[in-house]
Amino acid sequence: MQVVTTAGHGGHGKSALVRALTGRDTKEPEAWTELPSGRRVAFVDAPGDERSVPAMLAAAAPASAVLFAVAADEGWMPRSQEHLDALAALGARFGVLAVTRSDAADPKLALRQARERLAGTALRGVETVAVSAGTGAGIDELAAALDRLAGRLPVPDAAAPVRLWIDRAFTAGRQTVVTGTLTAGTVAVGDELLLMPAGERVRVRTIGCAGEPRDSVEGVSRVVLTLREAGRVDAGMALVTPGAWTHTTSVDVRTRNGEASGRLARRMTLHVGSAAVPVRLLPLGPDTARLTLNTRLALHLGDAGALRDPERRSIAGVSVLDVRPPTLVGRGAGAARARELASWPDRPDGALVLRRHGVLRRSELALMGCAPPPDAVALEGGWLADPAHWRSLFERLAEEAVRHATRSPRAPGVPLETARLRLGLPARQLVEALVRPPLRVEAGRVHGPAPAPAPAPAWEAPVRRLRADLADAPFAVPSAERLDELGLTGETLDDAVRAGAVLRIASDDEDADKDADKDADEIVLPKGAEEAALRVLSALPQPFTPGQAAEALSTSRRVAAALLRHLGGLGLTERRRS
Numbered sequence: 122m123q124v125v126t127t128a129g130h131g132g133h134g135k136s137a138l139v140r141a142l143t144g145r146d147t148k149e150p151e152a153w154t155e156l157p158s159g160r161r162v163a164f165v166d167a168p169g170d171e172r173s174v175p176a177m178l179a180a181a182a183p184a185s186a187v188l189f190a191v192a193a194d195e196g197w198m199p200r201s202q203e204h205l206d207a208l209a210a211l212g213a214r215f216g217v218l219a220v221t222r223s224d225a226a227d228p229k230l231a232l233r234q235a236r237e238r239l240a241g242t243a244l245r246g247v248e249t250v251a252v253s254a255g256t257g258a259g260i261d262e263l264a265a266a267l268d269r270l271a272g273r274l275p276v277p278d279a280a281a282p283v284r285l286w287i288d289r290a291f292t293a294g295r296q297t298v299v300t301g302t303l304t305a306g307t308v309a310v311g312d313e314l315l316l317m318p319a320g321e322r323v324r325v326r327t328i329g330c331a332g333e334p335r336d337s338v339e340g341v342s343r344v345v346l347t348l349r350e351a352g353r354v355d356a357g358m359a360l361v362t363p364g365a366w367t368h369t370t371s372v373d374v375r376t377r378n379g380e381a382s383g384r385l386a387r388r389m390t391l392h393v394g395s396a397a398v399p400v401r402l403l404p405l406g407p408d409t410a411r412l413t414l415n416t417r418l419a420l421h422l423g424d425a426g427a428l429r430d431p432e433r434r435s436i437a438g439v440s441v442l443d444v445r446p447p448t449l450v451g452r453g454a455g456a457a458r459a460r461e462l463a464s465w466p467d468r469p470d471g472a473l474v475l476r477r478h479g480v481l482r483r484s485e486l487a488l489m490g491c492a493p494p495p496d497a498v499a500l501e502g503g504w505l506a507d508p509a510h511w512r513s514l515f516e517r518l519a520e521e522a523v524r525h526a527t528r529s530p531r532a533p534g535v536p537l538e539t540a541r542l543r544l545g546l547p548a549r550q551l552v553e554a555l556v557r558p559p560l561r562v563e564a565g566r567v568h569g570p571a572p573a574p575a576p577a578p579a580w581e582a583p584v585r586r587l588r589a590d591l592a593d594a595p596f597a598v599p600s601a602e603r604l605d606e607l608g609l610t611g612e613t614l615d616d617a618v619r620a621g622a623v624l625r626i627a628s629d630d631e632d633a634d635k636d637a638d639k640d641a642d643e644i645v646l647p648k649g650a651e652e653a654a655l656r657v658l659s660a661l662p663q664p665f666t667p668g669q670a671a672e673a674l675s676t677s678r679r680v681a682a683a684l685l686r687h688l689g690g691l692g693l694t695e696r697r698r699s
Contacts (some may be wrong), residue, residue, distance in 0.1 A: 122161040122331065122342045123271045124302050126180040129190035130166065130198035134221035137254035138190060139164045139523035142264060151343055163343035165302065173200065178207050178393040178427055183286045183302035185274050185341050186215035194226035197234040205238055209310030210427035210438035215274055217250065219265045224226065224253040242641055277305035279339040282365030283314065286394030289655050290354040292526040296326065297351040301395065303344050309337035314360040317349060317368065318417040321350040357396045359419055366419035367444040367488045372412050374439040382410040385437060386430045393418060393426035406459030411446060420444050421490025423468030431519045440467035444489055475550060479510040480551060500554050514544055516556050534566025571662060580617035581615055583609040588647045595653055596676035598644050609645065624650045626683045644683050654684050655693055664697055
């Protein structure tokens with residue numbers, strides 16, 4: 122079944138057309154007919170008087186298409202234009218134009234007027250039929266045109282979450298009967314739905330569709346539901362699948378088919394489905410605004426609606442861009458948000474939403490009406506992350522770990538909760554999910570990579586070679602040429618001395634051996650030479666001469682004398698004169 126709403130100036134024969142097509146009074150909860158192909162179509166007849174626009178919006182918003190009526194003997198009228206503006210605001214794209222009372226006047230003029238007005242809207246090019254409900258002329262042609270239209274209409278997803286906008290309701294005892302247009306999804310007897318905006322759970326007791334009782338019904342359909350103990354139910358409320366919609370009082374929208382957002386009234390009425398909700402409007406950009414609603418609505422991204430100013434009788438279409446908009450804090454926040462929204466499509470997808478939030482639960486995307494993007498990073502607990510954002514978070518966590526280790530070397534590792542707050546993540550488990558080598562988690566803290574070993578000093582290898590040279594003769598001091606070959610000269614030698622890796626003692630020519638080391642002016646020995654020399658000298662009969670010391674150390678008199686002088690300076694030996 123498809124659902125068609127009527128539109129047009131009051132008295133132009135909309136209700137007469139519905140009666141001629143269905144044989145039913147339009148005041149009945151269901152007016153439907155079977156088309157020549159066997160398809161069924163139901164009608165919602167909107168009033169056409171000067172106060173009819175809200176009722177027309179409530180009827181048209183959930184409907185699949187529109188049957189627009191213009192009388193041949195009156196032509197285009199003020200309510201015709203108001204209804205067309207309302208349909209344009211809602212983004213209506215499918216319909217049939219019926220020129221009524223074609224028996225009372227030539228329909229050509231009215232047809233030309235209507236086509237000119239429709240040319241600037243998404244309804245341009247719709248099929249047109251001249252009819253007379255009084256004589257029956259053209260009714261079969263109208264039914265055929267509606268049949269062709271129904272064959273072109275999109276088929277909704279039967280597995281989609283339910284949102285049934287209620288346009289009629291009455292209560293009898295403990296039961297409430299509601300009528301509305303089911304746009305998508307499936308409702309079955311026994312289903313539990315949420316009644317919005319109250320948020321109360323209600324149970325479906327019976328279902329009627331096309332005059333027949335049903336165990337279940339799929340959208341699009343006009344349905345009559347009996348609810349058990351639903352309490353107060355009014356037109357404009359909605360029955361929705363629990364846990365499948367965002368219940369919000371604040372939305373960011375794109376405005377269209379009207380004035381720039383800055384010129385719209387600050388207080389307007391938002392029409393979505395059969396609901397009419399007063400809102401406060403804050404302009405963001407030329408075609409974007411934030412709406413603060415005075416009651417909760419169950420919405421998805423991409424939902425279409427209309428903003429109406431009853432005083433100025435102006436109307437603008439809106440598309441919902443964000444059902445969880447960020448708080449605007451600080452100067453320039455509104456302009457920054459407008460720049461962000463400027464590039465968004467009218468129906469944001471899961472990839473854009475996940476990129477906007479960085480990390481979300483899969484269920485949160487569903488609440489917004491978005492499917493998870495295929496490249497999302499799937500995490501435990503039903504979390505999803507935008508790939509680029511996830512990589513950025515890892516880099517930031519690594520930086521935090523290094524920064525923390527630098528600031529607090531005695532308490533390495535960032536506490537998980539601290540890391541969560543610094544990264545702006547909603548759950549601590551996400552910090553743990555971020556950790557991978559070279560990061561690690563120990564005792565509730567995130568540790569960074571182990572510090573890289575410091576490069577070996579330049580003197581290390583030459584000193585190692587020096588030790589190898591002196592392994593068998595610890596006090597056989599190398600010559601200047603040999604030190605040069607070892608690479609232990611200049612700054613390298615100075616650095617080794619400062620590091621305590623070698624012992625350097627100035628030579629005294631007075632004590633030099635006339636036959637050895639004439640060209641050596643300093644003595645270089647590995648670290649520990651003092652202790653080794655002291656052990657050897659301690660074993661000699663005391664006192665001893667420099668020559669005896671040289672013989673015991675297996676070195677030259679010059680080296681022995683320099684060592685004795687050095688040890689004496691340290692208070693380890695004592696010089697006695699004979």
